[in-house]
Amino acid sequence: METPSSSGSVLAETKVRDFTDLRVWKVARLLRKSVYLACTGFPKQETFVLSSQTRRAAVSVTANLAEGFGRAIPIRKTFSSAARVAAQSTNSEIT
DSSP, X not given: OEEEOTTSOEEEOOOOOSGGGOHHHHHHHHHHHHHHHHHTTSOGGGTTXXXXXXXXXXXXXXXXXXXXXXXXXXXXXXXXXXXXXXXXXXXHHHO
């Protein structure tokens, strides 16, 4: 079923049954894949430092979103915040 949003555009309603249904998780997954691909182009001397740290930060984003989804609602905010911090860390490493 489609419903108009407050701005007048039409948005598709979707049920979120699992963390993989979350748009933010899907975007974070694309980020993770992009980071892994980008890290293959890092200089060899960065393989065990910058590359590893960047990959761990990108993985942390999706992991925190998934873990938070399985928690009680009040605790989800903690994992969402951790995911945001990991995303900022990833951004810092690749820019």
